[in-house]
Amino acid sequence: MVTKDDNELVFEVQRGSRSSFEVLIERYQKKIYGMVLQMTNDSELAKDITQEVFLKTYTSLPRFNFRYRFFSWLYRIALNETIGQMKSRRHHISLEKARSVPADEPGLQTELENAVKFRESLRDLKDSHRSLILLKYYFGLSYEEIAETMDISVAKVKDRLFNAREAFRNKLNESKYFNHD
Amino acid sequence: MIERKLADLIHESLEGNLTAPEQQQLTAELSRNPEADRYYRDWQIIRSRIEQTKNSLAEIQLAPEILKHLPMESQHLPKPEPIIRIPFWKRLSFRYSMVLIAGIFLGFMMFSFFAHGTRQKAGDESQMKGTLYDTRGFDQMKQADNILFDNNMIKGSFNVRYSTGIVEARITFSSLYPIKGLIEFDYNNFQVLNVSNVSVNDQSNIIASPNYIQINNVGDNQYIVQLLNKNSLQHQIGFKILQNDVPVYQNAVVVNKE
Numbered sequence: 001m002v003t004k005d006d007n008e009l010v011f012e013v014q015r016g017s018r019s020s021f022e023v024l025i026e027r028y029q030k031k032i033y034g035m036v037l038q039m040t041n042d043s044e045l046a047k048d049i050t051q052e053v054f055l056k057t058y059t060s061l062p063r064f065n066f067r068y069r070f071f072s073w074l075y076r077i078a079l080n081e082t083i084g085q086m087k088s089r090r091h092h093i094s095l096e097k098a099r100s101v102p103a104d105e106p107g108l109q110t111e112l113e114n115a116v117k118f119r120e121s122l123r124d125l126k127d128s129h130r131s132l133i134l135l136k137y138y139f140g141l142s143y144e145e146i147a148e149t150m151d152i153s154v155a156k157v158k159d160r161l162f163n164a165r166e167a168f169r170n171k172l173n174e175s176k177y178f179n180h181d
Numbered sequence: 182m183i184e185r186k187l188a189d190l191i192h193e194s195l196e197g198n199l200t201a202p203e204q205q206q207l208t209a210e211l212s213r214n215p216e217a218d219r220y221y222r223d224w225q226i227i228r229s230r231i232e233q234t235k236n237s238l239a240e241i242q243l244a245p246e247i248l249k250h251l252p253m254e255s256q257h258l259p260k261p262e263p264i265i266r267i268p269f270w271k272r273l274s275f276r277y278s279m280v281l282i283a284g285i286f287l288g289f290m291m292f293s294f295f296a297h298g299t300r301q302k303a304g305d306e307s308q309m310k311g312t313l314y315d316t317r318g319f320d321q322m323k324q325a326d327n328i329l330f331d332n333n334m335i336k337g338s339f340n341v342r343y344s345t346g347i348v349e350a351r352i353t354f355s356s357l358y359p360i361k362g363l364i365e366f367d368y369n370n371f372q373v374l375n376v377s378n379v380s381v382n383d384q385s386n387i388i389a390s391p392n393y394i395q396i397n398n399v400g401d402n403q404y405i406v407q408l409l410n411k412n413s414l415q416h417q418i419g420f421k422i423l424q425n426d427v428p429v430y431q432n433a434v435v436v437n438k439e
Contacts, residue, residue, distance in 0.1 A: 007357060011334075018251065021248075022244050025243065025248075029241060030241055033243065034235065050241075051246060054247045055247060055250055065382075066357065066384070066399055066400060114230075137227075137228065137231045158189075162188060165188070165192075165224075166188075169223055172223070172227070173223075178223055178226060
């Protein structure tokens with residue numbers, strides 16, 4: 001079976017093919033959901049936002065500019081949608097909530113706390129820093145691909161990524177995520 | 182905070198992009214620089230956590246739910262705006278032209294009146310030349326041909342009509358990737374009067390030369406080309422579609438068949 005590239009599928013969706021859009025959803029749903037989940041810490045909210053991202057993508061497809069790559073465009077919609085939703089909802093699992101979860105096994109409580117510290121440190125970053133960390137480390141995008149997604153130059157990506165990494169590490173340090181003893 | 186250059190080197194190392202000598206150099210630097218060493222270890226932990234999180238993402242199946250919520254109507258490209266043809270007598274350009282013509286005529290009459298004695302003898306009528314622009318609408322013109330092309334990835338139409346002195350071609354292209362459309366003609370027989378992008382995105386354009394017109398197209402676009410048939414005789418106009426500069430289609434139409 002021949003695998004169609006994203007642009008071919010987009011072209012078919014623009015001509016009315018819902019099955020081609022289903023292929024695009026299958027191709028990207030896990031990545032988008034993963035990214036949104038990392039940003040929101042809430043699986044139900046992440047599902048809702050992911051659905052919204054694909055619905056917005058579908059209705060915006062007639063305006064898709066074939067000069068760009070589809071995934072860059074999709075990630076940009078996902079970033080904007082997630083940031084917008086987070087601003088409006090301020091919805092996340094708190095550290096206190098994690099601590100209240102009874103843990104049967106020794107170490108599980110610490111692991112759970114660490115997971116929450118990690119997510120909260122990521123969540124507390126500036127939107128632009130968080131987006132860069134997600135695109136670089138969760139999606140493994142190259143500098144060029146990040147530049148295209150965020151519509152900035154590669155040099156700016158490198159500068160901002162340096163600052164984003166510093167900010168993230170500082171947040172983790174503040175939350176005592178690292179055991180430096 | 183460690184130096185940017187060293188931090189970049191550490192991240193290259195963590196991504197496995199360093200050569201053996203570079204890695205050795207970094208290892209030596211880390212053993213000398215505890216702050217850099219801590220940075221390196223911290224980022225090892227961060228990356229390991231990210232990998233763990235990525236792998237723990239449950240398989241998710243949202244497609245059925247999303248498809249259920251899609252608008253029911255088919256997703257089509259917005260239809261190009263219809264070409265609105267304003268009757269020529271209502272066009273501002275026509276009205277200004279009429280005022281200009283009236284002015285010139287009046288001037289000519291006054292000149293004739295005052296310069297009557299010095300007027301030269303009129304030339305031979307057979308030597309007179311001129312062009313009468315045909316203002317008839319496209320629908321009233323005679324059909325030369327309407328060529329349609331469709332190979333799944335490229336759709337094109339080349340609808341050519343003509344009157345005695347004017348040839349008008351309406352061209353549409355729909356292509357996912359960049360293509361070229363070429364309209365070729367003999368400059369002894371034709372002169373380009375007008376080329377226009379009726380509904381064109383910013384990645385597409387149309388270029389006129391004395392003996393051909395080139396359309397660079399991506400996406401769905403419409404173009405109009407008007408040529409002057411210099412001698413109002415029967416001539417051929419070629420039409421080609423090229424992808425990566427390789428012709429994928431070519432044909433020709435004949436105008437003024439009578």
